[in-house]
Amino acid sequence: MTQLPLTRREKWIYGAGDIGFSLTSTIIGAFFAIFLTDVVGILPRVAAVAIFLGRTWDYINDPIIGHISDRTRTRWGRRRPFLLFGALPFAMVFTMLWWRPPFDSSLVLGIYYAVAYVLFDAAATFVYMPYFALTPELTSDYDERTALTTTRMFFSILGGLVAFTLPLVIVGGFNPANASRVLLMGAAFGLVSAVPLWLVFFGTRERQDYMNQEQPGMRQSMKAAWGNRPFVFGLGIYLFTWVSVSILETILLFFIKYVVERESQSDLIMATIFVTAILVLPLWEWTARRLNKRLAYVAGIAFWAVVQLVMVTLNPASSLELLLFLCILAGIGVSAAHVLPWSIIPDAIEWGEWHTGERHEGMFYSLITLAQKIATSVAVPLALLVLDFTGYIPNSPAQPVSAVNGIRIVAGPIPAALLCLGIFFALLYPLGRESYTEIARELESRRKAKIRGTL
Numbered sequence: 001m002t003q004l005p006l007t008r009r010e011k012w013i014y015g016a017g018d019i020g021f022s023l024t025s026t027i028i029g030a031f032f033a034i035f036l037t038d039v040v041g042i043l044p045r046v047a048a049v050a051i052f053l054g055r056t057w058d059y060i061n062d063p064i065i066g067h068i069s070d071r072t073r074t075r076w077g078r079r080r081p082f083l084l085f086g087a088l089p090f091a092m093v094f095t096m097l098w099w100r101p102p103f104d105s106s107l108v109l110g111i112y113y114a115v116a117y118v119l120f121d122a123a124a125t126f127v128y129m130p131y132f133a134l135t136p137e138l139t140s141d142y143d144e145r146t147a148l149t150t151t152r153m154f155f156s157i158l159g160g161l162v163a164f165t166l167p168l169v170i171v172g173g174f175n176p177a178n179a180s181r182v183l184l185m186g187a188a189f190g191l192v193s194a195v196p197l198w199l200v201f202f203g204t205r206e207r208q209d210y211m212n213q214e215q216p217g218m219r220q221s222m223k224a225a226w227g228n229r230p231f232v233f234g235l236g237i238y239l240f241t242w243v244s245v246s247i248l249e250t251i252l253l254f255f256i257k258y259v260v261e262r263e264s265q266s267d268l269i270m271a272t273i274f275v276t277a278i279l280v281l282p283l284w285e286w287t288a289r290r291l292n293k294r295l296a297y298v299a300g301i302a303f304w305a306v307v308q309l310v311m312v313t314l315n316p317a318s319s320l321e322l323l324l325f326l327c328i329l330a331g332i333g334v335s336a337a338h339v340l341p342w343s344i345i346p347d348a349i350e351w352g353e354w355h356t357g358e359r360h361e362g363m364f365y366s367l368i369t370l371a372q373k374i375a376t377s378v379a380v381p382l383a384l385l386v387l388d389f390t391g392y393i394p395n396s397p398a399q400p401v402s403a404v405n406g407i408r409i410v411a412g413p414i415p416a417a418l419l420c421l422g423i424f425f426a427l428l429y430p431l432g433r434e435s436y437t438e439i440a441r442e443l444e445s446r447r448k449a450k451i452r453g454t455l
Contacts, residue, residue, distance in 0.1 A: 005139075005141070005144060006138060006139050006144060006148065009203075010138070010203070010204065011147065011148055011151040012151060013199060013200060013203035013204060014134065014138060014148065014151070014152065014200060014203070014204050015148070015151035015152040015153075015154060015155045016155050016196050016199055016200070017083070017131055017152075017155075017196045017197060017199065017200035018131075018152045018153070018155045018156045018159065018196075019155040019156070019158060019159040019193075019196050020090075020159070020192070020193030020194060020195070020196045020197060021124070021128050021131070021156070021159075021193070022155065022156040022157070022158075022159025022160050022163065023159045023162060023163045023189050023192065023193045024090075024094050024124070024163075024189065024190070024193050025124075026159065026160045026163035026164060026249060027163045027167055027185075027186075027189060028097065028120075029245075029246055029249030029250055030163065030164055030167075030249050030250070030252060030253055030270075031167060031171075031174065031253065032051070032097065033047055033051070033250050033254075033380070033384060034174050034253050034254065034257075035098065035174060035182060036050065036113065037392075037394040037395065038174045038175060038176075038394055038395040039100065039174050039175060039176055039178065039179055039182055039395075040100055040109055040113075040179075041176060041394060041395070042106045042109055042110060042394075043106065043388065043394065044384040044385065044387045044388040044392055044394070045384070045385060045388045046106050046107075046109075046110045047110075047113075047384055048380075048381035048382075048384040048385050048388070049110060049114070049381070050110045050111075050113040050114040050117065051113075051114075051117065051377070051380055051381050051384070052377050052378070052381040053114040053117070053118070054113070054114050054115075054116070054117020054118050054120070054121060055117070055121065055373055055374075055376065055377030055380075056377055057117075057118040057121055057122065059370065059373070059374060061121060061122055061125050064366075065082075065125045065126055065129045065130075065366060066129050066133070066364075066365060066366025066367070067366070069082060069129060069130040069133060070133075076201075077205070077206035078130070078133075078206060079130035079131065079133055079134050079137070079206060080130070080134075080200070080201045080204065080206065081201075082126055082127055082129075082130040082131075083127055083130065083131060083197040083198070083200055083201045084197075084198065084201045086123065086126040086127040086197070087127060087194035087195075087197040087198055088194055089123045089126070090123045090124060090126070090127050090190075090193065090194055090197070091190035091191050091193060091194040092123075092190065093116065093119045093120045093122075093123045094120055094123075094124075094186060094189070094190035094193065095183070095186045095187045095190045096116045096119065096120070097113070097116050097117065097120055097186060098182050098183050098185065098186030098187075099116075099183050099186070100179040100182070100183070121373075125369075127197055128369070129365060129366055129369065131197070131200065132365040132368075132369070133364075133365045134200075134204065134206070135148065135149070135152075135342075135345075135346050136346035136349045136350070137206055138204065141440070145343055145346050145347070146285055146288050146289070146293065146339070146343045147285060149339055149342045149343040150281050150282070150284070150285045150339050150343075152342070153281060153335075153338040153339045153342065154278060154281055155196075156338055157274055157277045157278045157281070157334070157335065157338055158274075158278060160274050160277075161270075161271060161274030161275060161277075161278065163189070164252075164267070164270035164271070164273075164274060165267040165270055165271050167185045167189070168266055168267050169267065170184060170185040170188070171185055173263070174253075174395075175395055176395070227355075228348055228351060228352045228355070228364075229351075229430055230347065230348035230351045230429065230430055230431040231345070231348035231349075231351070231352065231364060233425050233426075233428050233429040233430065234341070234344045234345050234347075234348050234368075234425075234429065235367065235368055235371055236421070236422065236424075236425030237297065237341050237344060237422050237425045237426050237429065238341040238342070238344075238345065238368055238371075238372065239368075239371045239372055239375055239422075240418045240419065240421040240422035240425065241301065241337050241341050241418075241419065241422045242337070242341070242372045242376075243372065243375045243376055243379050243418055244337075244415035244418040244419050244422075245334075245337055246372075246376040246379065246380055247376075247379055247380060247383050247410060247414060247415050247418075248308075248411065248415050250380050250383055250384075250410075251383060251407060251410045251411045252270070252411070253266060254387070254407050255312075255407055255408075255411045256269055256270075258398075258399045258403070258404055258407060259312075259314065259315070259316075259404055259407050259408060259411075260314050260315065260316055260318060260323060261316040262316075262320070262323070265320065268324075269323065269324070269327055272324050272327040272328060272331065273327045273328075273330055273331040273334060274331065274334070275331070276327070276328045276330075276331025276332060276334075276335070277331040277332070277334040277335035277338065278335070280331070280332050280335045281335055281338075281339060283332075283335070284296060284300060284335055284336050284339045284340060285339065287299070287300075288339075288340065288343065292432050292433050293340055293343055293344050293347075294344070294426050294427075294429045294432065296336070296340055297336065297340040297341065297344070297422075297423075297426045298423050298426050298427065299336075300332070300333055300335070300336025300337070300340065301333065301336060301337065301419050301422055301423055301426075302419075302420075302423055303329075303332065303333050303336075304330065304332070304333020304334065304336065304337065304419060305333075305415075305416040305419040305420060305423075306416075307326060307329045307330045307333060308330065308411070308412050308415055308416050308419075309412050309413065309416050310326060311326045311330065311411070311412065312408045312411050312412030312413075314326070341422075344429065345364070345365070345368060347431055347436050348364070348431065349364055350436065350439055350440055350443060351431060351436070351439060352364075353443060354439045354442060354443055383410045383414075386406045386409065386410055387403060387406050387407065387410070389406070390402045390403045390405065390406030391403045391406075392406065
């Protein structure tokens with residue numbers, strides 16, 4: 001059947017679902033490490049181990065949930081029931097992360113936070129994997145997918161803006177005296193993050209023809225993913241981009257607090273990055289339409305990599321105006337990182353259906369997020385270990401020069417190198433607008449023929 005264009009209401013309802021994921025993931029990325037070191041009081045190496053252990057559960061978790069959602073059949077669809085029933089557990093386990101248990105042992109505290117992280121990742125996967133897999137099911141149009149992703153990323157960046165600023169208002173400063181405020185912040189944002197998932201459940205519908213397709217087994221889905229050349233290169237683009245984002249989220253507050261020594265202006269600095277990212281979202285949608293997604297990605301990410309290298313040269317004597325100017329430039333790159341990798345992935349799913357006759361949305365999206373989590377489960381703890389190795393002192397009013405330089409390395413050269421690897425994969429990405437449009441047209445003809453054959 002011919003698919004009607006998405007209405008603005010449908011785009012905004014679906015896009016709004018991402019705000020909860022953005023709030024929780026950004027808060028964890030920005031504040032969890034400094035919460036463990038400066039509020040709970042454990043050493044960076046203990047925090048690194050706890051985060052690594054929590055993250056590794058998703059090596060198994062993601063593909064299982066993706067496969068289950070592919071094979072789920074209910075009167076509500078394949079993906080939406082996960083949003084309905086998973087939203088509340090998602091909120092509850094997020095709150096667990098921000099409780100400071102009454103233990104003195106670093107080992108016991110490390111075990112608690114590792115277990116809490118495992119539970120959170122399991123609950124998060126249960127809802128975000130089906131949500132992401134809805135993208136290619138809502139529209140098959142090349143440019144409309146970019147528009148849909150742009151709408152989703154508006155809410156994602158808005159969530160990031162709120163997550164980088166409002167928790168600081170609630171908490172004040174990350175120190176032991178504010179542990180109860182941190183827990184309040186976690187509970188409030190956990191509950192707020194559950195609400196958009198129910199909105200998506202009630203406000204979207206899945207395509208019935210996808211529901212009726214026979215679903216292959218897990219081994220067959222895995223084989224299809226690795227045999228899908230556009231998907232493999234799209235995976236590389238996404239992976240290196242978002243590992244960079246994860247590292248920068250982790251280190252940014254350390255950078256503000258100890259390198260440029262402007263902790264009291266953290267909310268202004270972070271807001272500048274994310275407000276800019278929101279404002280330039282239409283620029284990247286327009287650029288993707290004029291050039292194509294791959295070339296738009298190369299331009300935006302190369303620009304961002306250069307900005308990061310310049311930004312880490314700042315010091316406490318640097319003016320606030322210069323810092324905010326560089327934050328504006330960084331926000332332009334952050335915007336590109338949010339929109340373009342996500343808009344590339346759905347096209348590879350259509351290529352796979354054209355090539356094999358099968359769809360594997362859940363498995364493909366599970367492998368995307370799994371690859372990111374495997375990388376960040378290593379990269380983020382390694383960033384903390386760099387701080388530990390260079391002599392970082394938890395909750396110290398000042399850090400040794402070696403630790404400040406360690407923060408600079410993690411904030412500049414490392415993410416810039418990873419972004420360049422993403423550019424390399426983008427240059428090799430084989431699917432452009434023309435070839436994708438032809439594939440989508442042929443797939444629509446096949447589906448119409450199949451429907452006629454069943455009548």
